[in-house]
Amino acid sequence: SAVISQKPSRDICQRGTSLTIQCQVDSQVTMMFWYRQQPGQSLTLIATANQGSEATYESGFVIDKFPISRPNLTFSTLTVSNMSPEDSSIYLCSVGAGDYEQYFGPGTRLTVT
Amino acid sequence: QKEVEQDPGPLSVPEGAIVSLNCTYSNSAFQYFMWYRQYSRKGPELLMYTYSSGNKEDGRFTAQVDKSSKYISLFIRDSQPSDSATYLCAMSESGGSNYKLTFGKGTLLTVNP
Numbered sequence: 001s002a003v004i005s006q007k008p009s010r011d012i013c014q015r016g017t018s019l020t021i022q023c024q025v026d027s028q029v030t031m032m033f034w035y036r037q038q039p040g041q042s043l044t045l046i047a048t049a050n051q052g053s054e055a056t057y058e059s060g061f062v063i064d065k066f067p068i069s070r071p072n073l074t075f076s077t078l079t080v081s082n083m084s085p086e087d088s089s090i091y092l093c094s095v096g097a098g099d100y101e102q103y104f105g106p107g108t109r110l111t112v113t
Numbered sequence: 114q115k116e117v118e119q120d121p122g123p124l125s126v127p128e129g130a131i132v133s134l135n136c137t138y139s140n141s142a143f144q145y146f147m148w149y150r151q152y153s154r155k156g157p158e159l160l161m162y163t164y165s166s167g168n169k170e171d172g173r174f175t176a177q178v179d180k181s182s183k184y185i186s187l188f189i190r191d192s193q194p195s196d197s198a199t200y201l202c203a204m205s206e207s208g209g210s211n212y213k214l215t216f217g218k219g220t221l222l223t224v225n226p
Contacts, residue, residue, distance in 0.1 A: 004156070031211045042117065043157070043201060043216040058213075092156055096210030100145070104156030
């Protein structure tokens with residue numbers, strides 16, 4: 001299993017600013033995933049972060065808007081840049097552990113005003 | 114057409130009822146099917162994991178997959194108030210824990226005592 005913590009748990013930000021979300025895992029993992037959960041929408045994968053390489057972004061998500069760092073095997077950050085109200089969402093990180101399970105963090109609840 | 118369709122509900126049932134939750138999908142490459150449970154203000158947690166078509170039972174929970182119809186179900190027997198949560202179906206083309214998951218929107222379930 002894996003225990004994941006995220007910081008901050010929630011934040012209210014002004015449009016045009018940026019927020020960096022941290023994800024910490026209690027064990028070393030190969031890949032970390034960043035998801036977005038917008039109200040009334042599916043949990044959607046933003047990007048996959050592999051330690052030591054550039055993150056891989058899903059269609060519709062770009063590095064300039066959502067830069068990701070993965071400095072080691074237990075930590076990653078996601079930055080939401082130049083925010084607009086449409087970025088208001090819950091952002092979750094997850095990791096793969098064991099044979100098939102992905103473990104999710106508690107999420108960061110972001111409101112952009 | 115979205116890859117995964119899930120009725121968002123909400124669904125409200127009395128304690129002890131049998132609950133049926135369903136998802137349909139369009140991508141025939143999906144081979145691994147999961148149900149996650151998400152309590153309010155928490156990250157999703159894996160409930161059931163199945164490969165290809167068939168049934169899998171775990172206590173009060175039964176997962177069914179019908180690949181020919183591109184339809185998956187989760188049944189909850191003898192539902193309890195503690196089952197009140199959002200249930201998310203998720204699917205993957207590849208097995209293991211380090212692959213992209215595609216989620217449905219989730220169904221909000223309330224079990225009334």
